[in-house]
Amino acid sequence: MxxxxxxxxxxxxxxxxxxxxxxxxxxxxxxxxxxxxxxxxxxxxxxxxxxxxxxxxxxxxxxxxxxxxxxxxxxxxxxxxxxxxxxxxxxxxxxxxxxxxxxxxxxxxxxxxxxxxxxxGDESGPGWLRWALLGAVAGVLLLGAAAGRLPERGRALALGLGSGLGFGVVEVAVRLVDGLTPVALLTDPAVYALLLGGGAAFLLLTSALQRGSVTTATAGLVLGETVAPALIGVVWLGDRTRPGLGWLAIAGFxxxxxxxxxxxxxxxxxxxxxxxxxxxx
Incomplete structure (x- = not known):
């Protein structure tokens, strides 16, 4: 912490x-x-x-x-x-x-x-999760492309949310990377999801701050990078709270x-x- x-x-x-x-x-x-x-x-x-x-x-x-x-x-x-x-x-x-x-x-x-x-959490998640992260990166890029056709407020929110989801992919991918040897890194989909997710997130965030409301874009960013990754961590990666303090963690979050x-x-x-x-x- x-x-x-x-x-x-x-x-x-x-x-x-x-x-x-x-x-x-x-x-x-x-x-x-x-x-x-x-x-x-x-x-x-x-x-x-x-x-x-x-x-x-x-x-x-x-x-x-x-x-x-x-x-x-x-x-x-x-x-x-x-x-x-x-x-x-x-x-x-x-x-x-x-x-x-x-x-x-x-x-x-x-x-x-x-x-x-x-x-x-000490769980590695299901095998499909690494590939799902790559799919999520593609979804982030599609969301960014579609956001260009929205009015200013909706565009800023969509771009900010997409950026947040991209950063969320990075957070989850870091947990899924197992080995640090060259072969393990080159063959692990989570590594590519980490790199592509980070790049897509920076691209969409830059576009959001240049083309729309900073407040709206950042609100989408905060929601995207916190809620979905937190749920993935709890559901598939074994993240837990101290015994009996789940309610306190939810309140604090x-x-x-x-x-x-x-x-x-x-x-x-x-x-x-x-x-x-x-x-x-």
Missing amino acids: VCALAAAVCFGTATVLQAIAARAAAATGPGGDVALLWRALRQWRYLAGLALDGLGFVFQVLALRSVPIYAVGAALAASLAVTAVVAARLLKVRLSRVEWAAVGVVCAGLALLGLASGAE AVAVAGALALSRFGEAPVEERAGTAGPP
Whole structure:
């Protein structure tokens, strides 16, 4: 659980550092996406953010190999709370009382999950599950293609949900990877599902943040990357809670996800102009 929380801190902090670097790159002159990205890569904050993303992924993998998927998914959704707090500090983004309360709600939900979570399930799941993950990746890509024909709000929700499902594939695939030898990695469908699911998720998330409402897209992302993987972990991978604390785990999961949804506007790196749009205090 410590690794899951460390991953959330890394991802949430990386978002803000990359926001600062991207804003500085945009201020140095005009240019297209490639030019802006090149200037951002010359900013130490952007590189630090990328390093934190990499470190966060390592923590995520360690967490997924140690605790139930439902606990890790809720903790990763909590990275929005980290982004909100760090943005309030470094970017001077003004948080409303409701948003500060949401940060507290996320922390409370994670505390309940930490108390109730059992050990990682020791079941490998049915043999078809690995191939089903590859099918899920294809479904994610089809969902992304179909989302382009929807109106803005529906498009953002569909793309965000598809991105969340892609990240959910990554969470489940990490648990299904058995051997680390070259032959085992090359012949394991879960490895390909992990790589393709992550790539599809980043592609759809980028499109969602560029072409629709950040809040709506992030809400879909949070739901997609938490609910379905948690159910798979419980039903097929043997994830359980501590004896008699199943109700507490369900409550903690629901509370943490609800708090993350309340902070969904922080799914995209916040900018300074948003400081006055946080709502009434």
